Every structure is written in structure tokens, then in C-alpha cells.
Amino acid sequence: MGEKIILVWFRNDLRIHDNEILLEAIKKADKVLPVYCFDPYYFTKNQFNNPKTGILRAQFLIESVRVLRKNLKEKGADLIVKIGDPTVLLPQLADEYQVCEVYHHREVAHEETQISEKAEAALWKLKLNLKHFIGHTLYHKEDLPFPIKDIPDSFVTFKKKIERESTVRPCLPTPDHIKTPVIKNAGEIPDLNDLGFDLTVNKPDGYLSVFKGGEDSALLQLESYLTESKQTISKTVRNGSKVSISSKLSPWIALGCISLRHVYWEVMNSNPEQLSPAQQQLILDLLWRDYFRFMFKKHGQQFIATTDIADLKAENINEDLAFENWKIGATGLGYIDAIMSELNTTGFITNSNRQIVANYLINTLKVDWKKGATYFEEKLIDYSPASNWGNWAFIAGVNNAGASKYQIASAPTKSAENKSSVVSG
Numbered sequence: 001m002g003e004k005i006i007l008v009w010f011r012n013d014l015r016i017h018d019n020e021i022l023l024e025a026i027k028k029a030d031k032v033l034p035v036y037c038f039d040p041y042y043f044t045k046n047q048f049n050n051p052k053t054g055i056l057r058a059q060f061l062i063e064s065v066r067v068l069r070k071n072l073k074e075k076g077a078d079l080i081v082k083i084g085d086p087t088v089l090l091p092q093l094a095d096e097y098q099v100c101e102v103y104h105h106r107e108v109a110h111e112e113t114q115i116s117e118k119a120e121a122a123l124w125k126l127k128l129n130l131k132h133f134i135g136h137t138l139y140h141k142e143d144l145p146f147p148i149k150d151i152p153d154s155f156v157t158f159k160k161k162i163e164r165e166s167t168v169r170p171c172l173p174t175p176d177h178i179k180t181p182v183i184k185n186a187g188e189i190p191d192l193n194d195l196g197f198d199l200t201v202n203k204p205d206g207y208l209s210v211f212k213g214g215e216d217s218a219l220l221q222l223e224s225y226l227t228e229s230k231q232t233i234s235k236t237v238r239n240g241s242k243v244s245i246s247s248k249l250s251p252w253i254a255l256g257c258i259s260l261r262h263v264y265w266e267v268m269n270s271n272p273e274q275l276s277p278a279q280q281q282l283i284l285d286l287l288w289r290d291y292f293r294f295m296f297k298k299h300g301q302q303f304i305a306t307t308d309i310a311d312l313k314a315e316n317i318n319e320d321l322a323f324e325n326w327k328i329g330a331t332g333l334g335y336i337d338a339i340m341s342e343l344n345t346t347g348f349i350t351n352s353n354r355q356i357v358a359n360y361l362i363n364t365l366k367v368d369w370k371k372g373a374t375y376f377e378e379k380l381i382d383y384s385p386a387s388n389w390g391n392w393a394f395i396a397g398v399n400n401a402g403a404s405k406y407q408i409a410s411a412p413t414k415s416a417e418n419k420s421s422v423v424s425g
């Protein structure tokens, strides 16, 4: 009988620590075939003719894949890297390497789940199973105190029940050694040119990216956050005043360069006696992230019911101009323009600044909120579908999860409880 080989399809889980698909494949197979596909779909334009992925996020992704390959190599393995549609590439690789199963982490947002479904169908034609794992949330779906269909739409209720009735699972160990089949051509990691960026137009040198992609930088960022947030404790004790810091971990979390459980347990264990206010805030923020993902799981696309573009157009006949000015930071309002300029040059703005510019676009400029959401999709280094679309829908006051209940119980900008949870950063 031949060797049992399992293909591990990396997507938004670019790490070797606390990675269930990798660990399970090692356990179940003789050899593991790690694969990452740069899917050209994510480098096309969206419905408003903006790039789906901006240059800073593309750079961050390239760096993250490079570090993943390095870390896999340190364990004796490699990473096959391809540019192309995974639904075509995966069956080809599965055939070439005589793979018996494919593992991946399940996504929740529409585009990502569609890709999974197509991949599953294509693999099935070869009689191969695509096995789905759950690994993008802090709380495991199976440990929730309610079935997905009964998840409370109000964040407050969701939080109370989870904190009372669920626990976060411990982290899984990092593998010591990974065996792969002989890989003849693992493929080059693409550069920005390969992904379709015209560097003469995009001028990456003019950008100031403070984030370096990959698992190694993610772990370092967590370490420095833990030191800083501990110091915050002593500052708090000394001055008696609250010091608010945020972790700036979101870009790494979005690509799965760091696991949420790892962040959670490192924070909890760093201060078993008493978490600092900043650390309590971080734990709450991680819960917000889970909330949006579970809402998408429960309601699907219906979670972000759309507003009628025709109505919005009637409210603002200069919508296109207003949107263009907002994007480039030329609204004439100094603080809005400064935030947008920071977004454009660094790919990151704080949560409260995201709320300010989103509110301004929706409520003052009367521009369709989806345009703003797609612009954030392009520009944010930490773009994550459920977090981005969920937060935008929240601010626009549109969702099909019982809109009024949702707004009253948990609107980040309005309720006191959530002022502390969402207006952080």
C-alpha cells in the first residue's frame, strides 16, 4: 500500500503554532503536503472598480507566506506556492502527489465559502474529501452554549452567555517535525509585480508600512504588547488613571499568523491575578471579532442587508465626487482628511478613527456605506470580511439580524457598555 499523503491548504491560517489542520494531518498521514495559492481573484477589482487588495496588504501577505515557508522548512517540510485559482490547482496537486485527503479551515464570509464549495466539488470529482476544520474563532463553535441558529443577535447577550457558559480551549502544540513527499518544484513566492501591481504607478516606497507580515513578527508584537500592557498596570496603580493601549495585532490575526487562543492564553497567563484594563479590553475585543464571525455564520449574507442605492443617490446627487474626496482625504475637514491620509499611507487606523470616517461618509456625505466598506477592504492591512462588513453594517444601521434589537443592544458608537468595547484603539 502506498503512503498516505494529506494536502494542507493554507488560507488565513499562515502559522505553524496552534494550527489544527497541520497537526491533524501530521497525525493522520505518513506525509503532509503544505500548499498556499495566491488566488488572482483577490487581485481583481470590486463592483465599485477599486482593487480588492491594496498594495500594502498584498505586501503583508507576501511576507507572511514567506515566513510560513521558512518556518515549515525549519521543521523539515516546505510550502508549495502557486499563483492561480485554488479550485483548479488543488485537484491538480492532489493528483500529482497522490493525495488521499485535503484539509482546510472553514471560512464564514460569502466569497471565501464559495471558493471552498467550488474546491470541494472539484476534489470530489477525484473522489477526494475536503475536510473542514474550525479554527478562526476564539471560542470553538462546538463549545458555544447555543446552536448557531440560536446565537443571540445582541452582543451583550452573546457576551454574557459565552463568558458564563463557555471556555476557551487550550492551544495545540507546535509540531516538532513535518514529513513531506519529495517536492520537485515548490514554486517561487511572487512579488508585487507578479500579483499585477504596477510599481511605477503604486510607488510602494512612498508608503510607510509599520507592519511586517508573518508569524515571527506576530509573536514579537504580542510580546511587546504584553510588556506594554503590564507596564500599564503599574502606571494605572501609580497614577490611578486608566491608560488605554491597543494591541495592533489585527493584521496578523486577519491572516492567521497568530492564533486567537494563543493571544488569549498569553494574556491570561501573563497576569493570572488581575488583568490590566488594557488586557481586559483586548479580551473583550477578541469577543467582538467572534461575534461578527458567528453572525455571518448564522445569517450568511443576510446579516448585512443592503440599502437601496437609488434612495441614497436621491439624497446625494454628488455621491461620486463626495466619495472620491473622502477617499483621498480632500473633504476639507481637517480631522477626516488626516485619518484618511493615515489609512492611505499606512493601511491601519484605530478603531475609533474607523468609526469617525465611516460615520462621516454615511451620515454626512450620504454615500452608500458599501462603497466605504469596499474602500476599507482595499486599504486595510487587517482586512477581514466579517469584521469589516459587520462593523460597517453596524454603523450604517443595516443588518437583517433584527436591526433595531441589534442597534439598541450593542451599537458600538451608542451604548455605554459598548463604548468601552468597540471604541478602543
Ligand SMILES: Cc1cc2nc3c(=O)[nH]c(=O)nc-3n(C[C@H](O)[C@H](O)[C@H](O)COP(=O)(O)OP(=O)(O)OC[C@H]3O[C@@H](n4cnc5c(N)ncnc54)[C@H](O)[C@@H]3O)c2cc1C
Residues within 6 Å of the ligand: 245, 246, 247, 248, 249, 250, 251, 253, 254, 281, 282, 285, 286, 287, 288, 289, 290, 292, 349, 350, 351, 352, 354, 355, 358, 376, 380, 382, 383, 384, 385, 387, 388, 389, 391, 392, 395, 422, 424, 425
Ligand atoms: C468601519 C470599521 C471597519 C473595520 N474593519 C476591520 C477589518 O477589516 N479587520 C479587523 O480586524 N477589524 C476591523 N475593524 C475592527 C477594529 O477597528 C480593528 O480590529 C482594531 O482597530 C484593530 O486594532 P488592534 O489590533 O489594536 O485591536 P485591539 O483593540 O487590540 O483588539 C484585539 C483584536 O480584537 C479584534 N477586534 C477589536 N475590535 C474589533 C471590532 N470592533 N470588530 C471585530 N474585531 C475586533 C481584532 O482582531 C483586534 O486585533 C473595523 C472597525 C470598523 C469601525
